[in-house]
Amino acid sequence: MGTGSREDNASRQNNLACIVVAKQNNALQISALDDAAAHLGLEIGQPLANARAICPQLRVFDADEAADARALNVIADWCDRFTPLVALDSPHGLFLDITGCAHLFGGEAALMQIICEALTRQGFAVSAGIAGTSICARTMTRYVSGKIIRDGAEADAVWPLPVFALGAEDAIIRGLRRAGLKTIGDVASRARHEITARFGADFTTLLEQALGQGDAPISPRKPLPDYIVEKRFPEPIATEGVIAATLSRLAQMLVTAMDQQGKGARRLEAGFFRTDGAVRTIVIDTGQPVTRSGVMDRLFRERLDALNDPLDPGFGFDLIRLSASRTEIVVQQQRDLDANVHDNDELAALIDRIAARIGGRRVVVHLPQDTHIPERAVLAAPAQHQLAAAMHATWPARVEGEPPLRPLRLFEKPEPIKVPFATVPDGPPHHFTWRRANHAVVRVEGPERIAMEWWKHNGQTLTRDYFRVEDEAGLRFWIYRDGLYGSERVTEEGKPAPPNWFVHGLFA
Template sequence: MEATSRQCLALWFPYFACERVRMAAGLTILAPPDPLALVSRTGNALRLSAVDAFAVKAGLETGMTLADARARCPTLVTKPADPVLDARELDRLVRAMVRFTPMVAADPPDGIVLDVTGCTHLFGGEGELARQAMALAGHTARYAAGPNATAARALARHGGGNGARNGDVQALPVSALELPEDALAALRRAGLQRIGDLSRRPMQTLAARFGEEMVTRLRQILGEAASPIAPRRISAPIRLETRFPEPLIRTDDALDAVEDLLEQAARDMEARQLGGRRFAVTLCRSDNARRRLVVDTGRPERDPAIVLRLLHERIDTLSDPLDPGFGFDSIELAVSRTEPLAARQMALEGSREEASDDLSALIDRLSVRLGPNRVLRLTSCDRHLPEVAQRLLPAREAKAADWPVEEVLLPRPALLLDPPQPVDVIAGVPDGPPQRFRWKGKLHEVRLAEGPERIGAEWWRKRTGHLVEGKQPTRDYYRIEDAQGRRYWLFRHGLFEETPNPKWYLHGLFP
């Protein structure tokens, strides 16, 4: 097609990063909380990298130093910027937009471009498609249409948004060219304020004065040059089916056919460098009855023998035996969940490289036989309070090596008491370690004490109408050894400047 025959739709989310943070905190975008800004370090200064609509109303803008922003808006709430999470959220939106057109591309850091040529009539027109797309995204958005991605993007970001079309490009400011600031300043000094002012000048003169890149972008915005996009490619699902001229009346024969399908799927996944995490087999009987068997694996797999063994385990645990009836006339296999799986190097003697393979296989078999919620594994949490620093998850979902890799200078007890038990403590000085304590009516003389290890409260997790509010007492932990050689982990709940009479608790026991 010619460039002028295409139709592109650009979505711009002006408060994308801040709204992502609010959604993650469980707060609505439309609520009137304090202004929010995301902060990143630029050089030796902390600057605002993103602001929300409430911060804009308060007179804040990106690029301001954090000190200036707080002086202008004392109620400003700040969070650290996280470009990685922003990119993941944008990628999620791109995947969701595929329902409107297969030609969808991300426009980092806060936009999406859709090539909707020939698609708008399916959704009631261009405007209705844009409204559905913005509702699906859930973010504050502006949209515009143009003959190519560059024109639509410029209209959405610099043309006032929502409904702007290619006919409005003449009124766009020269900042829509997104040139360096010195080039934009030179254009303004020459009296060229709008795209229409540039369109009436000879292109050769503009190229000689401001460079060929500027002329190319100008022609793309005017619709005179193509601006192709790199759409996100959706991989074809891994689904296989086999039909039989005569129904299979033996379950073993059906499982042999399943093994053939697994081998075909393994070749397909190997070519894509993928491994399956969920395999679904559907056995279709000649009387239209269907039996579906689903097995999950704790790690990406494409070995047919491993998946077939799990299917045997699943069949053995069925309360209703797998009855072929008058026979199975077709079998379907779907790998509904995949993850990247590169080829692994074998050892010189031909053995497997990773010793965790046997453990992963055992976890898979036990999870299939007993149920996924009965085989659990401890996994770490991004929390620094000891009682919430870990949690139990199904072993197939939890990762064996996801504990934070950091130098632990202070030991932790192997046994934590839930909840911590109150104790009566006598200390030599108010902020000092205990000299003796009473637990369960028994007095313990302290022989050795080490500490304190100070752990602050998670004040940001107390939510009211704002992102963060509230303050809880600080904990001072001590490692204690009594006269009999038994070791304990005690903490004082609160500093004396926080509470007049802080209490003591026994939180753990050392072996």
């Protein structure tokens, strides 16, 4: 009876055993495994052939590092609800700086329990620990879960742990074991210069950080916002009215906090945390510092109404957070009775609303550039950030009564035209073909010679001769010849080649 039971258990383990393999050193090795595979004696780093010899019915999956990275980032987004300081510990770990946050969840033990239980319900295997240094906490989680190490007790906590808990390279771990150093305490009892001479300074630094004798600062995924306000719900919310009302209250709280220091928000981020772990973040940039909650409400309404993928609450949001990730000091300006003084503010508000709906990169202003190259004479810049520069920009003056020197419509990329070589003197063509339409030139103005910037073109110093031409139908074109006629281009036979002609813009 007992033998049959053991065989049944072994059979169930064989059916459930799963491993993930990755190619390392030109061989497939185990990179991850489940509990059933571990009970069979399989280990990470073991060759796949050896694993199949132990368990022929093993279920094998190929490693997908990109998918693992995406999943880790999703978990990190979910962990933002507990602290804004979340750092990646690739490939499978996260660091959470919970300094000053644990009391909001009933203490460190309660916070760790909440996180572990929630991630377990989502289908993840979790090992967690809390310590004064990040390396000590990570070392503990590699061997035991749920431990809280008080400050100053790091060395005592990691002393009995096996050396693999340090997370060093496999070659170092094998070297330690061959030397008879099986625990972290065995390694720590040796002189530091001995450890450094054999295993390197990086390993010595790692050992000291695990013992609490040094610390490695974490690098959070996102910079800490200047101001954060949030609302947690005992029961998830899903209705648009409640969500909008919550955002409005949070906006008022945010404005009050910023007003105490005389600041306004230039970038707002609203985070919506669903009960199933999904997180949705909406970002809004503004051209001027925002100091009124009503403006924030209007911008978020515009952004939410323009979403291609509506804000899906699923089973509801249990946390809504509003933060100002970029702020500026608000300069109080004295206003007079002239209504034109407020035009700039109204224009900036209009740009913010349009940018919130269609995106800030699609609302641009044009700035003049100090160059004579036509396609580089204008720079399209985001209107929210360059509105003041555009309003004070100085454009080339136009002579009164003279026709425009530049076309009303300038092509982003000049389009080639066909010109009969036999009819091309050292001036403009009499006929040309553009977009499969023939044009007979009846009037010409030019040429206007423009030389390329030789220091930016790798020695190519082609010049352009621009002509303003009009065809028999009254259409006016801005065309140019690329290179001097018969001097800068030659054929394979060494004869002068016809220059290339392009149309660069239209006057009407």
